[in-house]
Structures are given as structure tokens and as C-alpha cells.
Amino acid sequence: MAAATVSKLCSSRNLENAKELRLKPLQNRNVLKLPRSFAVHRLTSTKVLSYQNSKGGSGTIYADSNEVERPWKTSDARLVLEDGSIWRAKSFGATGTQVGEVVFNTSLTGYQEILTDPSYAGQFVLMTNPHIGNTGVNPDDEESSQCFLGGLIIRSLSICTSNWRCTGTLGDYLAKRNIMGIYDVDTRAITRRLRQDGSLIGVLSTDDSRTDEDLLEMAKSWKIVGVDLISGVSCDAPYEWSEKTDSEWEFKRDQHSTDKYHVIAYDFGIKHNILRRLTSYGCKITVVPSTWPASETLKLKPDGVLFSNGPGDPAAVPYAVETVKGIIGKVPVYGICMGHQLIGQALGGKTFKMKFGHHGGNHPVSDLRSGRVDISAQNHNYAVDPASLPEGAEVTHVNLNDNSCAGLAFPKLKLMSLQYHPESSPGPHDSDLAFGEFVELMKANKV
Numbered sequence: 001m002a003a004a005t006v007s008k009l010c011s012s013r014n015l016e017n018a019k020e021l022r023l024k025p026l027q028n029r030n031v032l033k034l035p036r037s038f039a040v041h042r043l044t045s046t047k048v049l050s051y052q053n054s055k056g057g058s059g060t061i062y063a064d065s066n067e068v069e070r071p072w073k074t075s076d077a078r079l080v081l082e083d084g085s086i087w088r089a090k091s092f093g094a095t096g097t098q099v100g101e102v103v104f105n106t107s108l109t110g111y112q113e114i115l116t117d118p119s120y121a122g123q124f125v126l127m128t129n130p131h132i133g134n135t136g137v138n139p140d141d142e143e144s145s146q147c148f149l150g151g152l153i154i155r156s157l158s159i160c161t162s163n164w165r166c167t168g169t170l171g172d173y174l175a176k177r178n179i180m181g182i183y184d185v186d187t188r189a190i191t192r193r194l195r196q197d198g199s200l201i202g203v204l205s206t207d208d209s210r211t212d213e214d215l216l217e218m219a220k221s222w223k224i225v226g227v228d229l230i231s232g233v234s235c236d237a238p239y240e241w242s243e244k245t246d247s248e249w250e251f252k253r254d255q256h257s258t259d260k261y262h263v264i265a266y267d268f269g270i271k272h273n274i275l276r277r278l279t280s281y282g283c284k285i286t287v288v289p290s291t292w293p294a295s296e297t298l299k300l301k302p303d304g305v306l307f308s309n310g311p312g313d314p315a316a317v318p319y320a321v322e323t324v325k326g327i328i329g330k331v332p333v334y335g336i337c338m339g340h341q342l343i344g345q346a347l348g349g350k351t352f353k354m355k356f357g358h359h360g361g362n363h364p365v366s367d368l369r370s371g372r373v374d375i376s377a378q379n380h381n382y383a384v385d386p387a388s389l390p391e392g393a394e395v396t397h398v399n400l401n402d403n404s405c406a407g408l409a410f411p412k413l414k415l416m417s418l419q420y421h422p423e424s425s426p427g428p429h430d431s432d433l434a435f436g437e438f439v440e441l442m443k444a445n446k447v
């Protein structure tokens with residue numbers, strides 16, 4: 001059908017009150033020009049235009065996406081998943097081609113803290129909250145000095161920012177850090193696919209010269225299991241940390257210890273808020289690289305040792321497990337996420353890869369000792385198998401969504417660990433008291 005015929009059809013008297021008009025694919029022109037009397041309201045999907053004409057009639061026109069002239073960008077990026085599915089999207093941030101594991105995160109807020117969480121190295125984060133970018137970015141919400149993740153996948157990119165702390169847009173922020181982002185993609189459908197089939201590797205590309213088959217091959221041949229990712233995100237040399245939570249955000253003003261406990265914090269990809277919360281609880285912290293020997297740590301005679309969060313497969317970093325083995329039983333220790341998994345292995349237990357993991361700020365966790373339920377922030381794809389743990393190790397917390405192990409203690413070894421994030425950032429603060437528990441563990445060991 002030629003464009004002229006389409007115009008005639010649209011403006012014909014018969015159609016003035018029409019509610020729906022279906023167009024066959026245009027053969028001669030690739031642009032559909034609507035007659036003046038039709039003001040296009042919006043493009044509700046790539047195939048649907050809603051309109052209102054000057055006579056008060058309104059309705060919907062269906063057309064093939066590349067036959068409609070639109071004032072905004074058409075899809076210029078592809079996400080090719082290892083199952084062969086291809087998702088067309090629009091790009092923002094950096095351009096290029098990137099491979100990674102796709103995980104979905106159910107947090108409603110905190111995208112900047114998620115982007116700077118080093119535990120996402122090697123992964124694309126898909127936000128299930130459809131509206132992202134509305135609060136822009138600011139200098140205070142950084143959880144590390146860099147974005148280590150592979151890319152960001154969102155449904156809708158906010159066209160404006162509104163927040164009193166905002167100093168820039170999400171798009172500019174990602175472009176500056178060379179991180180790819182895509183939007184206008186069906187994030188619900190991808191999430192359902194991941195929930196059904198488990199984690200999938202994907203390739204994001206804005207490069208038209210790469211074929212779908214080429215990108216699929218790239219996705220299929222890439223591996224994340226068995227790869228040491230912590231060495232790529234850890235610091236190079238030890239450093240001191242002394243920054244507390246900013247007084248504006250501090251919510252437990254009077255309860256913190258005034259004693260100073262010296263904590264050595266192993267940086268497997270540590271989030272700043274773990275360091276801030278420990279400092280607020282009265283700790284003096286020395287952060288050390290992932291390869292820092294246990295003997296050097298013990299020489300410093302710390303009051304306690306923290307094993308941090310970090311990306312990737314805990315079974316792929318035997319050197320870190322050896323370090324943990326060399327320290328537990330000698331000083332009080334606290335493990336968070338990757339740190340918890342390494343402790344599990346150091347005790348002789350096993351870790352396994354979950355179907356699609358836990359990522360989000362709304363996971364219920366039960367403390368089996370008190371019966372208390374916390375809503376927690378989580379970000380992990382692996383878990384400790386409690387059945388593999390030796391006698392003396394106790395499961396202290398379980399995730400109420402799937403009963404997986406969410407916390408461990410070994411009182412004789414003065415050891416505690418959590419699979420989730422008591423420091424939140426982003427997420428609820430319910431489990432903040434765990435930092436106090438660690439301080440109590442160090443206190444009891446001192447007297």
C-alpha cells in the first residue's frame with residue numbers, strides 16, 4: 001500500500017470516528033506520514049500509534065515499526081542470550097559489544113549503589129523496577145571507586161532527573177565509565193525467562209556489523225563459573241579507612257561503642273558502606289588486598305578480621321579460602337556474602353550455584369536464634385550447602401523465600417557470617433545490628 005493511499009485512508013470521512021485502523025506493511029515507502037488533521041499522541045509500542053484527529057475522533061493505528069516516522073531513537077542495540085533469544089533495545093551509556101551473565105535485581109531504588117557494587121563484576125544487571133534514572137547520580141552514592149559490572153538493562157529510562165543531590169544523568173555517568181546500558185526492552189519477559197531457565201549468559205551489542213549468530217556464539221563460549229573475579233576488583237595495597245556514616249544518614253546515634261577495635265578487612269570487592277558501618281560502630285580499619293597473607297594479618301594483632309563481599313564463584317579462589325583457613329579460630333571473624341561463602345569452604349563445606357540467585361532489597365531472612373525476621377538487601381548467585389558443614393557450625397539465618405542458608409556461626413571459633421548485606425546500600429537497615437554483634441564478639445575475646 002503506497003503512502004498516498006494511507007493518507008487517503010486516514011483522512012477519509014469514514015474513518016473520522018474510527019477507533020482502530022490496521023495498515024498492511026507499506027511496500028513503496030518506509031515512512032508513514034500521517035495527515036495534518038491527525039496529531040500523534042504517543043507511540044505505545046513499536047507497532048502502535050495512538051492519534052486524535054481535528055474532528056475529535058481518536059483511535060489506534062497499527063503499523064510495522066520501521067514504517068513509522070518517530071522523533072526519537074529506534075532500537076540500536078541487541079541483547080543476545082545463550083538460549084538463542086534476541087532482544088532489541090535502545091542503547092544509552094557506552095556503545096560496543098560486551099558479554100556477561102544476566103541477573104535481575106528487584107530493588108526499587110539505589111541503582112547507583114548497585115552499579116558501583118564490585119560484586120556485579122562479569123554481570124549485566126537487569127532492574128525489574130521499570131523506571132530508572134529519575135534521581136540521576138550524585139557523588140555520595142558510590143559503593144566503590146568504579147563500575148565493575150558488564151552493563152545495565154532497564155525498561156524505561158527517565159527523561160528527566162529530580163533529586164536535591166543530583167549532579168548528573170545516569171546516561172552521562174555510564175558513558176563516562178564506559179558501561180553499556182539498554183532500555184525499551186521487555187524486562188519482565190527476560191526476568192520470567194531467567195526465573196524459568198536459570199541464569200543465562202548474554203551479549204549486549206550496538207555493533208551492526210556483528211551478526212546475531214556471531215553474538216550467540218560469543219555468549220555460548222563465555223564462562224563465569226570457575227573464574228577468579230576478585231583479583232580484578234581488589235585493592236593493590238593496604239590502606240586505612242576512617243570514614244563513618246555521614247551524620248545526616250546515621251540512624252543509631254547513641255548505641256555505638258566508643259572503644260576502638262582494630263579490624264583487618266579483606267577486600268574481595270568491598271563495598272564502602274561495610275567500612276562506614278564498621279567505623280560508625282567504633283572500629284579502626286585496615287583494608288588489605290585479597291592476596292594479603294594470613295600470617296601478615298596475624299602479625300598486626302587485629303581485634304577482628306572481616307572477609308568482604310566480592311564477585312564470582314567462591315570455588316574459583318582457593319588462595320582466598322587458604323587465607324581464611326589460616327585466620328579462623330585465631331581471632332574473631334565476620335564474613336559478608338563472598339566472605340561468608342569462603343568461610344563455608346574454609347570450614348570444609350561446599351558452595352553451589354543457585355538457579356538465578358538473590359538480588360534485591362526485599363528478601364526476608366529469619367534469624368533462627370531469635371525468630372526475628374529482617375527484610376534484607378541481597379546480591380549473590382552462590383550459596384553454602386549447610387549439609388556439607390562440619391559439626392560445630394550452626395546455620396543462624398535462612399532466606400525465607402527458599403530456605404537457603406543466609407547466615408552461619410561457629411561459636412567455638414568466634415566466627416559469624418551472613419550471606420546477605422547488613423550494610424544495605426541499597427536496601428533496608430534491619431540487619432545493621434549484625435555489626436554490633438561482631439563488635440560484641442571482639443569485645444568478649446578481649447577480656
Ligand SMILES: NC(=O)CC[C@H](N)C(=O)O
Pocket residue numbers: 119308309310311312313314336337338339379380381382383
Ligand atoms: N555480593 C557478593 O559477595 C556475591 C558473592 C558471590 N560472588 C555470589 O555471586 O554468590
